[in-house]
Amino acid sequence: MAGIDALADRLSTYLGHDQVNLVRRAYFYAEQAHDGQRRRSGEAYVTHPLAVASILADMHMDHQSLMAAMLHDVIEDTGIAKEALNAQFGETVAELVDGVSKLTQMNFETKAEAQAENFQKMAMAMARDIRVILVKLADRLHNMRTLDAMPHEKSRRIAKETLEIYAPIANRLGMHNMRVEFEDLGFKAMHPMRSERIRAAVRRARGNRKEIVAKIEESIQMCLQREGMEGEVIGREKHLYSIYQKMRGKRKAFNEIMDVYAFRIIVDKVDTCYRVLGAVHNLYKPLPGRFKDYIAIPKANGYQSLHTTLFGMHGVPIEIQIRTREMEEMANNGIAAHWLYKSNEDEVPKGNHARARQWVKGVLELQQRAGNSLEFIESVKIDLFPDEVYVFTPKGRIMELPKGSTAVDFAYAVHTDVGNTCIACRINRRLAPLSQALESGSTVEIVTAPGARPNPAWLNFVVTGKARTHIRHALKQQRRSESISLGERLLNKVLASFDTHLEKIAPERVQAVLGEYRQEVIEDLLEDIGLGNRMAYVVARRLLAESGEALPSSEGPLAIRGTEGLVLSYAKCCTPIPGDPIVGHLSAGKGMVVHLESCRNISEIRHNPEKCIQLNWAKDVAGEFNVELRVELEHQRGLIALLASSVNAADGNIEKIGMDERDGRISVVQLVISVHDRVHLARVIKKLRAIKGVMRITRVRA
Numbered sequence: 001m002a003g004i005d006a007l008a009d010r011l012s013t014y015l016g017h018d019q020v021n022l023v024r025r026a027y028f029y030a031e032q033a034h035d036g037q038r039r040r041s042g043e044a045y046v047t048h049p050l051a052v053a054s055i056l057a058d059m060h061m062d063h064q065s066l067m068a069a070m071l072h073d074v075i076e077d078t079g080i081a082k083e084a085l086n087a088q089f090g091e092t093v094a095e096l097v098d099g100v101s102k103l104t105q106m107n108f109e110t111k112a113e114a115q116a117e118n119f120q121k122m123a124m125a126m127a128r129d130i131r132v133i134l135v136k137l138a139d140r141l142h143n144m145r146t147l148d149a150m151p152h153e154k155s156r157r158i159a160k161e162t163l164e165i166y167a168p169i170a171n172r173l174g175m176h177n178m179r180v181e182f183e184d185l186g187f188k189a190m191h192p193m194r195s196e197r198i199r200a201a202v203r204r205a206r207g208n209r210k211e212i213v214a215k216i217e218e219s220i221q222m223c224l225q226r227e228g229m230e231g232e233v234i235g236r237e238k239h240l241y242s243i244y245q246k247m248r249g250k251r252k253a254f255n256e257i258m259d260v261y262a263f264r265i266i267v268d269k270v271d272t273c274y275r276v277l278g279a280v281h282n283l284y285k286p287l288p289g290r291f292k293d294y295i296a297i298p299k300a301n302g303y304q305s306l307h308t309t310l311f312g313m314h315g316v317p318i319e320i321q322i323r324t325r326e327m328e329e330m331a332n333n334g335i336a337a338h339w340l341y342k343s344n345e346d347e348v349p350k351g352n353h354a355r356a357r358q359w360v361k362g363v364l365e366l367q368q369r370a371g372n373s374l375e376f377i378e379s380v381k382i383d384l385f386p387d388e389v390y391v392f393t394p395k396g397r398i399m400e401l402p403k404g405s406t407a408v409d410f411a412y413a414v415h416t417d418v419g420n421t422c423i424a425c426r427i428n429r430r431l432a433p434l435s436q437a438l439e440s441g442s443t444v445e446i447v448t449a450p451g452a453r454p455n456p457a458w459l460n461f462v463v464t465g466k467a468r469t470h471i472r473h474a475l476k477q478q479r480r481s482e483s484i485s486l487g488e489r490l491l492n493k494v495l496a497s498f499d500t501h502l503e504k505i506a507p508e509r510v511q512a513v514l515g516e517y518r519q520e521v522i523e524d525l526l527e528d529i530g531l532g533n534r535m536a537y538v539v540a541r542r543l544l545a546e547s548g549e550a551l552p553s554s555e556g557p558l559a560i561r562g563t564e565g566l567v568l569s570y571a572k573c574c575t576p577i578p579g580d581p582i583v584g585h586l587s588a589g590k591g592m593v594v595h596l597e598s599c600r601n602i603s604e605i606r607h608n609p610e611k612c613i614q615l616n617w618a619k620d621v622a623g624e625f626n627v628e629l630r631v632e633l634e635h636q637r638g639l640i641a642l643l644a645s646s647v648n649a650a651d652g653n654i655e656k657i658g659m660d661e662r663d664g665r666i667s668v669v670q671l672v673i674s675v676h677d678r679v680h681l682a683r684v685i686k687k688l689r690a691i692k693g694v695m696r697i698t699r700v701r702a
């Protein structure tokens, strides 16, 4: 029991009594939950969460993070539900534990390696509370420290994942200490021999360098004293993994890397940083082009410091970093340092997100004080609150999409053809609406059908430019091919009355007419006819080169098949259905609109052959047609259900229903139903009439 007591002692240096007790309670809960489980090393399992909490305590994290650390494997390993934690420790802690469990389940191994960077981003996006990441990082750090107990293969896998995912995340969050430890432990597990050789070489070099290091340190110390400034001078060594990377990446020899002497000077305030810089530049000559002012322009993760390189005695290069104590804390613990400064304040604990936001705000303020860099602000924002979602394809590829993207955006991101032929989607193996916004971590599968076409309604919810452009393009193509085919039918209908056909007309004549209309190909002309921009019969006369000839009266009507698509629509004013006498109104750019012959809206132009065309219905018209009925009946209970079941019994569909009450006893119901044709409508009306109390049914027309 010494473990938790020792931790509680340390916690009481920066947490309140009640908070320490809550952490204790979480510990005992975890101890009981993991009872009987052991770590691979043989120790009781609870030693692991205790160690994770202890790592977070080193960073002075708040009590909720520590409680979550104690409980972080409870959901995953003991089958205790999130709700139980919620009841015991409150929503915030339960959410944190749940978030850590979700990250644990996200298995990197099965996914493509090249996606490490997206994986990092996805982990960040999934964690709504940044403390989830911090607990996860501490969990991973303890697992890395105890990696020796693992079988070789498994330890290599964990090490690889640590180097590719967790070290970069720590770096992103400015947590230098943790990143260095991840890298050195990961390096050791991946390449034990190389790691050992470099370690030995560093030890030898350290011996040789001892004297020079001491001399330089002394001369800097003296220099600060002379100038009357206080500062702590610390000698630095590169960590093993960074030496290894320099040797590999920059092809440098070990001696070359070790020839550099590095120091850090920690001072009290920003102003002193610049004065110390002046002093050391006076002491040794600075190397041109190596001075970097990360105080004025911090790195994206908030890192601040002055960097410079000097020519020391005998020309040895000396790298110097100068920063304040606060910057040092930020550089070592990054985002975690935020809790260190905030925990002393007496403020009411805010929502999960608010704390992380505060940190960002803090970094932004640092930035504002030092001058402006939009790029910096952007990168911090993107790193911590990504405006992207990250989702998987069924094969495990990660797709990055803007926030709010839907399955249709996803489909177009995968491939244009997938987008164009998509008809449905499964999100996490369940059918979902195409318009649903995707969430990070989901697996999205698109169902396609050959010959399927984009739906114009998609334009209402897609987010990406790519989807939008391709949908528009496909619709335009579709409209064009439908216009051409309608135009061809219209033209041939007129030509048929002259006993001829488009294909029988001499090609030279066709070319001549195209020339007159300034069009390149016959399709353009047919499209114009289909869209109603040109009259078929005028074009026909031009083709026959017999201007002035009267239009033959024997011209028969054009048959509507219902498959004309976007170039043919049904008038909303009179809602014609198959079986009704109809006429077609050609309106420029819109194509043909089908009206009832008796529709008042076209009564004036009905006999103008330039604007209207006789139509009839083909034998088998495809599709469903809306028609509005007005039903007057005695008011009764369950009226709507009664109407619905009658329509349904006649295979009709109710599209819309509205009701007015008249004098309390009579109800007037507007029904929009979809039917195949007049015969079908008659069947529906017959069923409706059978309802008791129905007095009158009329079809509503303009």
Ligand code: MN
Pocket (backbone or CB within 6 Å): 048, 072, 073, 139
């Ligand atoms: Mn764990």
